[in-house]
Amino acid sequence: MSLLIFAYRKLEINRQKSDLNFRLMQLTRKLSDLQQYAANIADGSVSMSDMMNTPSSMFGRQLMYMQYAHNGALFGAQQKMGMMAPILSMQMQQMPDPNMQAMYQQWIFRNLYNQERERMGKQEEKLLNEQEKRIQAEKLKLETQLKLLDQELEACKQGEEKAVQNFKPEFTA
Numbered sequence: 001m002s003l004l005i006f007a008y009r010k011l012e013i014n015r016q017k018s019d020l021n022f023r024l025m026q027l028t029r030k031l032s033d034l035q036q037y038a039a040n041i042a043d044g045s046v047s048m049s050d051m052m053n054t055p056s057s058m059f060g061r062q063l064m065y066m067q068y069a070h071n072g073a074l075f076g077a078q079q080k081m082g083m084m085a086p087i088l089s090m091q092m093q094q095m096p097d098p099n100m101q102a103m104y105q106q107w108i109f110r111n112l113y114n115q116e117r118e119r120m121g122k123q124e125e126k127l128l129n130e131q132e133k134r135i136q137a138e139k140l141k142l143e144t145q146l147k148l149l150d151q152e153l154e155a156c157k158q159g160e161e162k163a164v165q166n167f168k169p170e171f172t173a
Helices: 002-041 048-052 056-083 085-093 098-167
Strands: none
Touching: 002 048, 002 056, 002 098, 048 056, 056 085, 056 098, 085 098
């Protein structure tokens, strides 16, 4: 009877190990994809090369980030430009050339836009770091469970060997 119990438990442990290894493989892939995505957006802009090198699991998120970052930066820059309007108008009065005024306004707006893009990038970086920490913690938990299952499997094998010894007929002459 105990032989069957050990055989069943070994089978169950191997199934659990297989499930945990599969989940571990999924998490490793997710972490790798996340790191590739983070590398693609690290400089704040996304090129065609970045888009082509984006893992398929992160493509939608990257598109969403691009839209979010652009729209958010545009909105933030416009708001700040509006708040700076009184100061800008005073500075514009000192510039007689309308072309210089336009170039100055564009320069200020571009700088404000870039600052907002950087802020959006830092927000995304923070989210990615939190997600990476969660994945690493889950991976560590799974690896610990796998080690425990390996120990239990070894104990089952030893118990099975002892059970076989108990059932083995002894011949005496």
